[in-house]
Amino acid sequence: MIPGNKDTRDGLLFSIPFLTVYLLFMIYPLFHGLYISFFKWDILTKPSFIGLANYKTLFQDATFYSSLWHTIQFVLMTTPTLLVIGFLMALAITGSSPLKSVMENTFFFPYIFSMTVVSTLWAWLMQKDFGLFNQTLTLIGVRPISWLTNEKYAMWSIALTTLWWTSGFNMVLFGAGIKQIPKEVYESASIDGATYWQSVRHITIPLVSSTTILCLILQIIASFNVFGQVYVMTGGGPHGTTRVLVQYIFETGFRYYKMGYSAALSYILFLIILVISVLQYVLLGRKEES
Amino acid sequence: MKKRLFVLMVVLLISTLLFAQGAGEKKKDGPIEITFWSLFTGGDGEFFDAMVDAFNASQNEIFMKNDMVKFDNYYVKLTTALAAKNAPDVVVVHQGNLLNYVPSGSLLALDEYVKPGMLADFQTAPLEACRFDGKLYSLPFDVHPIVFYYNKDLMAKAGVTKVPVTAEEFIEAALKIKKATGKWGLAIDNTTGVYKAYTLARLFMSMIAQQGGSLLNADATAPTFNNAYGERALTWLQGLVHDYKVNPPELDYDAAMNVFKLGDAAFYFNGVWATGTLEATPGLNFGASQLPALMGKEAAWAGSHTLAIPVQRTLDPKRIEAAMTFIDWMTSHGEMWAKAGHIPTRKSVALKDEMKALPYRSDYAAGAASALPTPRTPAWEEIYGTLSDMLEYAVTKNQNPKQALAEMEKTVKEIIATY
Numbered sequence A: 001m002i003p004g005n006k007d008t009r010d011g012l013l014f015s016i017p018f019l020t021v022y023l024l025f026m027i028y029p030l031f032h033g034l035y036i037s038f039f040k041w042d043i044l045t046k047p048s049f050i051g052l053a054n055y056k057t058l059f060q061d062a063t064f065y066s067s068l069w070h071t072i073q074f075v076l077m078t079t080p081t082l083l084v085i086g087f088l089m090a091l092a093i094t095g096s097s098p099l100k101s102v103m104e105n106t107f108f109f110p111y112i113f114s115m116t117v118v119s120t121l122w123a124w125l126m127q128k129d130f131g132l133f134n135q136t137l138t139l140i141g142v143r144p145i146s147w148l149t150n151e152k153y154a155m156w157s158i159a160l161t162t163l164w165w166t167s168g169f170n171m172v173l174f175g176a177g178i179k180q181i182p183k184e185v186y187e188s189a190s191i192d193g194a195t196y197w198q199s200v201r202h203i204t205i206p207l208v209s210s211t212t213i214l215c216l217i218l219q220i221i222a223s224f225n226v227f228g229q230v231y232v233m234t235g236g237g238p239h240g241t242t243r244v245l246v247q248y249i250f251e252t253g254f255r256y257y258k259m260g261y262s263a264a265l266s267y268i269l270f271l272i273i274l275v276i277s278v279l280q281y282v283l284l285g286r287k288e289e290s
Numbered sequence B: 001m002k003k004r005l006f007v008l009m010v011v012l013l014i015s016t017l018l019f020a021q022g023a024g025e026k027k028k029d030g031p032i033e034i035t036f037w038s039l040f041t042g043g044d045g046e047f048f049d050a051m052v053d054a055f056n057a058s059q060n061e062i063f064m065k066n067d068m069v070k071f072d073n074y075y076v077k078l079t080t081a082l083a084a085k086n087a088p089d090v091v092v093v094h095q096g097n098l099l100n101y102v103p104s105g106s107l108l109a110l111d112e113y114v115k116p117g118m119l120a121d122f123q124t125a126p127l128e129a130c131r132f133d134g135k136l137y138s139l140p141f142d143v144h145p146i147v148f149y150y151n152k153d154l155m156a157k158a159g160v161t162k163v164p165v166t167a168e169e170f171i172e173a174a175l176k177i178k179k180a181t182g183k184w185g186l187a188i189d190n191t192t193g194v195y196k197a198y199t200l201a202r203l204f205m206s207m208i209a210q211q212g213g214s215l216l217n218a219d220a221t222a223p224t225f226n227n228a229y230g231e232r233a234l235t236w237l238q239g240l241v242h243d244y245k246v247n248p249p250e251l252d253y254d255a256a257m258n259v260f261k262l263g264d265a266a267f268y269f270n271g272v273w274a275t276g277t278l279e280a281t282p283g284l285n286f287g288a289s290q291l292p293a294l295m296g297k298e299a300a301w302a303g304s305h306t307l308a309i310p311v312q313r314t315l316d317p318k319r320i321e322a323a324m325t326f327i328d329w330m331t332s333h334g335e336m337w338a339k340a341g342h343i344p345t346r347k348s349v350a351l352k353d354e355m356k357a358l359p360y361r362s363d364y365a366a367g368a369a370s371a372l373p374t375p376r377t378p379a380w381e382e383i384y385g386t387l388s389d390m391l392e393y394a395v396t397k398n399q400n401p402k403q404a405l406a407e408m409e410k411t412v413k414e415i416i417a418t419y
Helices: A007-036 A053-058 A062-094 A100-112 A115-125 A132-139 A154-179 A183-191 A196-207 A209-224 A228-233 A245-255 A259-289 B002-029 B042-058 B071-083 B095-100 B124-128 B152-158 B167-181 B198-210 B228-241 B253-261 B274-279 B317-332 B334-340 B353-357 B361-370 B380-397 B401-417
Strands: B032-038 B062-068 B090-094 B144-151 B184-186 B265-271 B286-290 B300-303 B305-308
Touching: A007 A259, A053 A259, A062 A100, A062 A154, A062 A209, A062 A245, A062 A259, A100 A154, A115 A132, A115 A154, A115 A228, A154 A209, A154 A228, A183 A196, A196 A209, A209 A259, A228 A245, A245 A259, A245 B071, A245 B380, B032 B042, B032 B071, B032 B317, B042 B062, B042 B274, B042 B317, B042 B334, B062 B317, B071 B095, B090 B095, B090 B317, B095 B305, B095 B380, B124 B361, B144 B152, B144 B198, B144 B274, B144 B361, B152 B167, B152 B265, B167 B184, B167 B228, B167 B265, B198 B228, B198 B253, B198 B265, B198 B300, B198 B380, B228 B380, B228 B401, B253 B265, B253 B274, B265 B274, B274 B334, B286 B361, B300 B361, B305 B317, B317 B334, B334 B353, B353 B361, B380 B401
Parallel strands: B032 B062, B032 B090, B184 B265
Antiparallel strands: B090 B305, B144 B265, B144 B286, B144 B300
16 A cells, blocks of 8 residues: 555545446436336427336237247347357367467457448348358259248348357357366376366366356347347348347337337346346356355 | 646647637638538439539538438437437438427428528429428428339330239239249339338338228328228239239348349339439339329329428527528429439429439329328338338238238227327
8 A cells, every 4th residue: 555545535536437427328327217118208309207108008019029039039049059159169279279279260250340240241141132142052052041031040040140240259258267277187087088078078067167157147138138130130020020129129219209118118128137147147156056 | 757648638638629719710701511411321322412512512601511321320310319409400301200300399490481482383292291280390302202113125025015004914914024034023022121121011002092092091090901902902912922923022122122123023113212223223224104003093102301400409590591591402403313213392393404304204203293191190100110011921921911901900000009
């Protein structure tokens, strides 16, 4: 401690600029959103208080349920695959392959692009008549696939794009987790005659479990908030079969000017994510302790 | 070291203040700078920018600064700016969207600012569409109905000599073309891509009106399409894809445009804004006409870009006058805007030789007369989008038309109830 300095006081002083911005642009809007959800408001005219009417409408709204279901579909499609692929990538880059730094860069590379760039790129690749994928399929004599325009494939195509885009991030997290495992554990296992897959199964997987939980929670939250890829690639189509909850929130708020209803929808999404995260944390955290 | 950094920061801060002031002073002696947000991208944008440049070059009292906003986000940006009362001096608002801004008093009533005699030069229908409760809130810049494009080469190859008019003639000609050339008869987009399948909703609305019906009742409070009119229109749209197989399934807006541009489909429906792109396509020999009377009389969905002046925190009469001058100049030079395909709204423009010399436009300009007004309800945007989605489903799945119409009616009623 430097004489004349007071850590607490200085700490607070240094935090003030950040805290001001944080309170103003994060905390205040958070509560203001909740407040708005009790009003009927089109942004331009004066809001009128309608109590819980927005929430009542919401639970009878078929589009809300279908959007929620599409979001859950996306979560179920992407979360396990992203975890597994991220983990496999991490194994590849922490192993002894001479190509590991090349692989690390290649795997992480897509993550640096913005959502718009990635989605536009894949939307072109997957275009039904002129896209590279279908051109290639036609060349090798396979029937082209309606990647984005058939309800059977559209969500999978978006999931595939997301996989390509973000699995590098999970790789970094898993990579860090694997690097923290002491070398001695692996050495003694190999002296005892353990094969590579045995040590992965019995050493790596159990010892990165805290990273797995972190990735799982982050991934589920991220997947529940999916919007950009859907919006750019399919616009929620075909006939609304890929419309996700955040898209519906955006549409009701900024296309149809139902700000109160839109805010109510966001709070429901917030509650869902909150409950899932707490459940995960409690259930998986307890498992680790025992 | 720290001290030097501090001094540097102070110097930087002061200098920015100085420059800011300098810029402000400079504005005073020069022309008035007014600002504009446009939503014109792609083909339209080019022509619009050229017009703004021409306006700026034509005089030296007003300088118009034009910022382009992506169409997708335009209304989000405009609405938030209007709420904060710091919107630009002139904005473009679709006639159908005016009702989102008029009741809140976000747009200036223009009646006392228009120059005498100016209004008489506007065509009545698009002008009256900008009037709410007797007050004029914007001036129409163009009318852009859905029109009909046809590939002359494909028709010649298949021996189709008459441009089809009725719904039955379309099917007949399309079958003939498919048989003779192996190409598609029609390219009506029926799947959501970058845009929803709005063409379906536009045609549906037009065909109901052509039979003497209307999509919503007169005061736009209830749907009126669940009847024989609606059924005939929907059945025709479904038949093209399923019964006759003359229109590709799973076709989105951009793909439909490409199919027609590549000469892979003979008949194409889109807004007039496609003309500019189509005529720039090498090797495409096409004709255009107003939307044919597919099911009786002539009637066509239409949009209209209108120019409005937002209410500012402090209203500066000089800026409003400058804005009005700009609007007057832009609308009276509609022949430049017609290059993008749109139909100008001023009578004097229609008489200009430059206007008459433009190909295609003269073939469909008469269509402005049968343009359908947008239903006057704030729920329109949601009804329009939702109907597009539901028609897309009905056409893709070849849903029983009676059931489809009943579901659409129920949904539209629910939507109207929430406003």
